[in-house]
Amino acid sequence: MGVLALVVMTAAAAEYNVVGYGARPGGREDSAPAFLAACNYTGRSAPVVRVPAGTFLVSRAYFGGPCRSAAGVVVAVDGTVVAPAAVDSTTQTLDISQSNNVSVRRLTLLNSKNVHLAIFDCTGVTLRGVRIAAPADSPNTDGVHVQLSRGVRVLGATVGTGDDCVSLGPGTSNVLVRNIRCGPGHGISIGSLGGDAAGEAPVRNVTVEGAALTGTQNGMRIKTWGRPNRGLVAGVSFARVTMRGVRNPAVVDQNYCPSNVNCPGESSGVKISGVEYADIEGTSATPVAVRFDCSGSNPCTRITLKNINLTYEGKPAKSFCKYAHGLAAGVVRPPSCLSS
Numbered sequence: 339m340g341v342l343a344l345v346v347m348t349a350a351a352a353e354y355n356v357v358g359y360g361a362r363p364g365g366r367e368d369s370a371p372a373f374l375a376a377c378n379y380t381g382r383s384a385p386v387v388r389v390p391a392g393t394f395l396v397s398r399a400y401f402g403g404p405c406r407s408a409a410g411v412v413v414a415v416d417g418t419v420v421a422p423a424a425v426d427s428t429t430q431t432l433d434i435s436q437s438n439n440v441s442v443r444r445l446t447l448l449n450s451k452n453v454h455l456a457i458f459d460c461t462g463v464t465l466r467g468v469r470i471a472a473p474a475d476s477p478n479t480d481g482v483h484v485q486l487s488r489g490v491r492v493l494g495a496t497v498g499t500g501d502d503c504v505s506l507g508p509g510t511s512n513v514l515v516r517n518i519r520c521g522p523g524h525g526i527s528i529g530s531l532g533g534d535a536a537g538e539a540p541v542r543n544v545t546v547e548g549a550a551l552t553g554t555q556n557g558m559r560i561k562t563w564g565r566p567n568r569g570l571v572a573g574v575s576f577a578r579v580t581m582r583g584v585r586n587p588a589v590v591d592q593n594y595c596p597s598n599v600n601c602p603g604e605s606s607g608v609k610i611s612g613v614e615y616a617d618i619e620g621t622s623a624t625p626v627a628v629r630f631d632c633s634g635s636n637p638c639t640r641i642t643l644k645n646i647n648l649t650y651e652g653k654p655a656k657s658f659c660k661y662a663h664g665l666a667a668g669v670v671r672p673p674s675c676l677s678s
Contacts, residue, residue: 352385352386353385353386353388354376354377354385354386354387354388355376355388355390356369356372356373356376356387356388356389356390356394357372357390358376359371359372359373359375359376360372360375361373361376361389361394362394363390363391363392363393363394363417364392364393365393365394365395365418365420366395367395368395368396368397369394369395369396370396370397370398370399373387373389373394373396373399373401374399374400374401376388377401377411384410384411384412385411385412386411386412386413386414387411387412387413387414388414388416389413389414389415389416389417389419390416390417391416391417392417392418393417393418393419393420394417394418394419394420395420395421395422396419396420396421397421397422398429410439421451425451426451427451427452427478428451428452429450429451429452430450430452430453430454430455430456431447431450431452431453431454431455432445432447432454432455432456433455433456433458434455434456434457434458434460434463435456435457435458435459435460436458436459436460437460437463438460438461438462439461439462440460440462440463440464441463441464441466442455442463442464442465442466442468443466443467444466444467444468445465445467445468445469446468446469446470446471447468447469447470447471448470448471448472449471449472449473449476450472450479451479452478452479453478453479453480453483454470454472454479454480454481454482454499455468455470455481455482455483456482456483456484456485457482457483457484457485457487457490458484458485458486458487459485459486459487460487460488460490461487461488461489462488462489463487463489463490463491464490464491464493465482465490465491465492465493465495466491466493466494467493467494467495468482468492468494468495468496468497469495469496469497470482470495470496470497470498470499470503471497471498471499472498472499472500473500474498474499474500474522474523475500476499476500476501477500477501478500478501479499479500479501480499480501480502480503480504480505481495481497481498481499481501481502481503481504481520481523482495482497482503482504482505483502483504483505483506483507484504484505484506484507484510484513485506485507485508485509485510486507486508486509486510486539487509487510488510488511488512489512489513490510490512490513490514491513491514491515491516492504492513492514492515492516492518493514493516493517494516494517494518495515495517495518495519496518496519497518497519497520497523498520498521498522498523499522499523500522500523501523501524502523502524502525502526502527503518503520503521503523503524503525503526503551503554504518504520504526504527505526505527505528505529506527506528506529506541506544507529507531507541508531508534508538508539508540508541508569509538509539509540509541510541510542510544511540511541511542511543511544512542512543513543513544513545514545514547515544515545515546515547515549516545516546516547516548517547517548517549518546518548518549518550519549519550519551519552520549520550520551520552520554521551521552521553521554522552522553522554523554523555524554524555524556524559525551525554525555525556525557525558525559525584525586526546526549526551526556526557526558526559527556527559527560527561528541528544528559528560528561528571528574529559529560529561529562529571529594530561530562530563530594531561531562531563531569531571531608532562532563532564532565532567532568532569532606532607532608533563533565533567534567535565535567536567537567537568537569538567538568538569540569540570540571540572541569541570541571541572541574542570542571542572542573543572543573543574544573544574544575545574545575545577546558546575546576546577546579547575547576547577547578547579548577548578548579549576549578549579549580550579550580550581550582551579551580551581551582551584551620552581552582552583552584553582553583553584553623554581554584554585555584555585555586556584556585556586556587556589557579557581557584557586557587557588557589558576558579558587558588558589558615558618559586559589559590559591560574560589560590560591560610560613561589561590561591561592561594562591562592562594562606562608562610562633563594563595563602563606564592564593564594564595564601564602564603564604564605564606564633565602565604565606565607566604566605566606566607566635567607567608568607568608569607569608569609570608570609570610570611571608571609571610571611571613572609572610572611572612573612574612574613574614575613575614575616576588576613576614576615576616576618577614577615577616577617578616578617579615579617579618579619579620580619580620581618581619581620581621581622581648582620582621583621583622583623584620584621584622584623585622585623585624586622586624586626586627586629587618587620587622587627587628587648588615588618588627588628588629588630588646588648589628589629589630589631590610590613590629590630590631590632590638590641590662591629591631592606592608592610592631592632592633592636592638593606593631605633605634605635605636606632606633606635606636607633607635607636608633608636609636610632610633610636610638610639611638611639611640612639612640613638613640613641613642614641614642614644615641615642615643615644615646616642616643616644616645617644617645618645618646618647618648619646619647619648620647620648620649621648621649621650622648622649622650622655623650624650625650625655625656626655626656626657626658627648627649627650627655627656627657627672628643628646628648628655628656628657628658628672628675629657629658630657630658630659630660630662630675630676631658631660632659632660632661632662633661634661637661637662637663638661638662638663638664639663639664640663640664641662641663641664641665641676642664642665642666642667643664643665643666643667643670643674643676644666644667644668644670645667645668645669645670646666646668646669646670646671646672647669647671648671648672649671654671654672655671655672656672657672657673657674657675658675659675659676659677662675662676662677663676663677663678664676664677664678665678
């Protein structure tokens with residue numbers, strides 16, 4: 339599952355080593371009960387749950403409390419935690435749910451059967467120096483997926499999987515993705531949105547800066563289903579992004595239908611407004627490097643292009659716009675097709 343090292347311990351910290359609760363290195367015996375037992379305490383001294391060097395098999399462990407402390411709790415993994423070979427394909431490697439003020443540092447996650455790291459209904463989560471890897475042909479293996487969460491930062495990550503490097507779902511706001519290296523995979527995505535007939539919470543205030551994408555299916559993507567379901571994407575900034583051999587460097591797809599089977603074929607009800615692309619450069623693996631395929635009933639508005647330089651096979655690339663409105667500034671290649 340991974341290698342994790344979190345915040346620096348203080349001299350007064352109480353330490354709870356999982357070996358002392360029955361965990362056995364070697365990766366053969368299930369250590370889940372020992373992990374849970376080590377976490378079963380309360381206190382004021384910033385306790386540390388320690389996983390020492392070695393390989394520990396964990397079938398499934400849900401840390402739902404009372405793993406808490408007034409001074410915070412540290413989980414320090416010096417060794418390797420592995421899942422059973424027979425774990426089902428819907429299982430996520432690490433799920434952080436309904437938690438506040440979480441810091442994850444220098445975590446390595448390998449070959450998850452599903453999403454590697456999911457953040458759901460949280461406030462104040464920082465991922466720093468995370469490394470995530472899975473084969474390029476592994477389905478649904480998103481690196482980091484965020485949903486219904488606020489104040490999430492993904493800093494200095496390296497992600498290569500068979501799906502999105504980072505995906506941001508409904509109800510996500512105030513997100514910063516900085517200095518990420520992505521590839522292989524499907525790129526950095528907002529969505530898919532508009533799949534819930536009852537409507538979905540908006541996605542607001544997302545910043546992606548200092549990203550490098552290599553050989554990915556998409557670069558910077560916003561995707562919504564072609565259904566009239568309500569939704570909103572507003573206040574998004576993609577800045578200082580470099581791409582090499584990316585099939586769709588900048589794409590808004592409001593007719594998202596990944597399998598092209600039984601596609602809704604309706605007009606998306608998700609409103610997309612206030613999206614800026616600035617200082618974007620690199621190479622596209624297809625002739626059309628910028629594609630804004632927006633909704634006829636809810637056209638994209640206030641899209642801004644600043645200092646864009648994307649080429650295809652050493653020649654100028656092309657752009658495509660449908661129901662997309664905005665403006666361009668500085669040198670923009672391919673030329674903007676936005677309507678004013």
